Amino acid sequence: MIDRPRFYLTTAIAYANSMPGVHTLYEVIGADAVARWHRMQGHETRFLTGTDEHSVNIAMRAAEEGRAPRDFVDEKVALFKAAEASLAISPDRFIRTTDPDHIASAQEMVRRAYANGDIYLGAYEGWYCPSEGFRNATDVQETPRGTICPNHPEVPLQWLTEKNWFFRLSAYQERLERWFEDHPDFVEPTYRKNEMLGFIRQGLEDFSISRAGSGWGIPFPILEDGASAQRPDGTWHPDAGTIYVWYDALINYVTGAGFPGDPESVATWWPADLHIIGKDILRFHSIFWPAMLWSAGLEAPRKVWAHGWLLAAGGERMSKSRGNFLDPGDFVRAFGTDGARYIALREVPFDRDAEVSWDGFVRRYNADLANDFGNLVNRTVSMANRYLAGERPDPRAEGTSVLGTSWSTTLAAVQGRFDRMLLHEVLAELWAFVGDANKVVEAEQPWVIVKAVKAGEEGAEARLRGVLGDLIEACRLVALAAAPVLPTVAPRILAQLGYAWAYGADGNGGPALLDELRWGAHAGEPGQLTAPEPLFPRLEVETADA
RNA sequence: GGCAGGGUAGCUCAGCGGCAGAGCAAGCGGCUCAUAAUCGCUAGGUCACAGGUUCGAAUCCUGUCCCUGCUACCA
Numbered sequence: 001m002i003d004r005p006r007f008y009l010t011t012a013i014a015y016a017n018s019m020p021g022v023h024t025l026y027e028v029i030g031a032d033a034v035a036r037w038h039r040m041q042g043h044e045t046r047f048l049t050g051t052d053e054h055s056v057n058i059a060m061r062a063a064e065e066g067r068a069p070r071d072f073v074d075e076k077v078a079l080f081k082a083a084e085a086s087l088a089i090s091p092d093r094f095i096r097t098t099d100p101d102h103i104a105s106a107q108e109m110v111r112r113a114y115a116n117g118d119i120y121l122g123a124y125e126g127w128y129c130p131s132e133g134f135r136n137a138t139d140v141q142e143t144p145r146g147t148i149c150p151n152h153p154e155v156p157l158q159w160l161t162e163k164n165w166f167f168r169l170s171a172y173q174e175r176l177e178r179w180f181e182d183h184p185d186f187v188e189p190t191y192r193k194n195e196m197l198g199f200i201r202q203g204l205e206d207f208s209i210s211r212a213g214s215g216w217g218i219p220f221p222i223l224e225d226g227a228s229a230q231r232p233d234g235t236w237h238p239d240a241g242t243i244y245v246w247y248d249a250l251i252n253y254v255t256g257a258g259f260p261g262d263p264e265s266v267a268t269w270w271p272a273d274l275h276i277i278g279k280d281i282l283r284f285h286s287i288f289w290p291a292m293l294w295s296a297g298l299e300a301p302r303k304v305w306a307h308g309w310l311l312a313a314g315g316e317r318m319s320k321s322r323g324n325f326l327d328p329g330d331f332v333r334a335f336g337t338d339g340a341r342y343i344a345l346r347e348v349p350f351d352r353d354a355e356v357s358w359d360g361f362v363r364r365y366n367a368d369l370a371n372d373f374g375n376l377v378n379r380t381v382s383m384a385n386r387y388l389a390g391e392r393p394d395p396r397a398e399g400t401s402v403l404g405t406s407w408s409t410t411l412a413a414v415q416g417r418f419d420r421m422l423l424h425e426v427l428a429e430l431w432a433f434v435g436d437a438n439k440v441v442e443a444e445q446p447w448v449i450v451k452a453v454k455a456g457e458e459g460a461e462a463r464l465r466g467v468l469g470d471l472i473e474a475c476r477l478v479a480l481a482a483a484p485v486l487p488t489v490a491p492r493i494l495a496q497l498g499y500a501w502a503y504g505a506d507g508n509g510g511p512a513l514l515d516e517l518r519w520g521a522h523a524g525e526p527g528q529l530t531a532p533e534p535l536f537p538r539l540e541v542e543t544a545d546a
Numbered sequence: 547g548g549c550a551g552g553g554u555a556g557c558u559c560a561g562c563g564g565c566a567g568a569g570c571a572a573g574c575g576g577c578u579c580a581u582a583a584u585c586g587c588u589a590g591g592u593c594a595c596a597g598g599u600u601c602g603a604a605u606c607c608u609g610u611c612c613c614u615g616c617u618a619c620c621a
Contacts (some may be wrong), residue, residue, distance in 0.1 A: 379580035
């Protein structure tokens, strides 16, 4: 048990069938910023992300390359981990659905649902592609030659019936409606919640949770007669089939909390505070998932947040097959770890889709990071070095400083936006304050004051120290408040200002962030600034590529 | 088809009965601490289209045209 607030958040697990794109990592970047925001506040935080590795599709892709599925997904997982490392993503656990504890977890969830009477044998029917398995009715195409699957147009589809286990979702209809009513913030943004409510009210059907055969998946733990499918030698009976990939995938969130082997950990970490997911899988997370949990005697998560998407020019969804794929390697090489994170979270509202472009990214980087903030830190450090020999003066008292007054409203707004998951607005608030600081430099003109100091004018020295103290404090506060988004640059800024960095690489271990974010929190402590060093080198405008 | 959301400056968007706004991009000027930076000013709009309600409509109502999302087992 822990004695401080805990926060358990997850991303969706990424489907390990190809290399990651920036549009996929956007969700992880956002979740990482939220995780760091909680860690820096001193909350006991658990941030789970990972990969979804089973399914007929993945087995097929591996077979196309003549490789074993495990070998195939290992390679994809390495690509995801490398891309996340380059973006300073800091999961407390990177979970894979092929992990042994997850396999045990998914099987236990099936057993519990069975014991609760929520699982029964039925027949699943649909269009079956010999290469890809059952296909969604909306994905198949009618042609003169018959019904085909777009990925394998040469092979006619068969209408097949398969004996499967079904989950009694219909039994949870009323409870789900009540849950949505009693927890109006369960799904956000609100318009997404309304879509889900509409779906529930249409009437819920049971869904299949197993597939026949011992393919690439977690062995279904129960035989048709209800007996355990595990054989004396520990292997699983192939006749039991496998757990259908959705029933497998969602369960990673309880595995990550320690289910089922560590009840104390589950008591600490479940229910999750937040699942951050894409809008395309909201139904599974907000309707199927709570029902699955209730069936197993567990609580529903506290919040599901459906974020928007990065769209290419013309509003097209980004994907590798459309050729508008944005490679995370190019992205990080161009903008740096922190620049890439900032741009992604600033250019795309966290609650909506947005069209993005390489030119837009460059403009945003130059305007916000190189010019407004990077240059503010640079000119501030430079002036303190030049005019005060690098000694750090205190800021003026909050009530007597324009910036001190402005900061109190900024901080309140930042907190509110963070708590409502509006990460783009968090940054907009902070950068409005950066603009205030740049205006203060022009209004007070330290280079004029310093001449008055040299002329021995009374009060000039105090004025100079006051202005520079305010500017240094403004830089410290913005760096700290933006640290969840700029985790590697923030410590460098504090170092230039003569402050030690008190937090670990993942944001854990330092003083409570909200104390640090008080105007003048370190007044009276002597400090020495270092030589100025550009943080975000300005980029030349490039023509669109990537 | 049904339900929901949207169409406002070159770009991204805010405003949602009371003088059309912000940021970026563009042009001009100031300043020199700074990363060709920054500060100020300017320009830029049939608020998708047509009708209606109102003293007054980007905002409310009706219709039309576009765009997007949801409408169950690819994940």
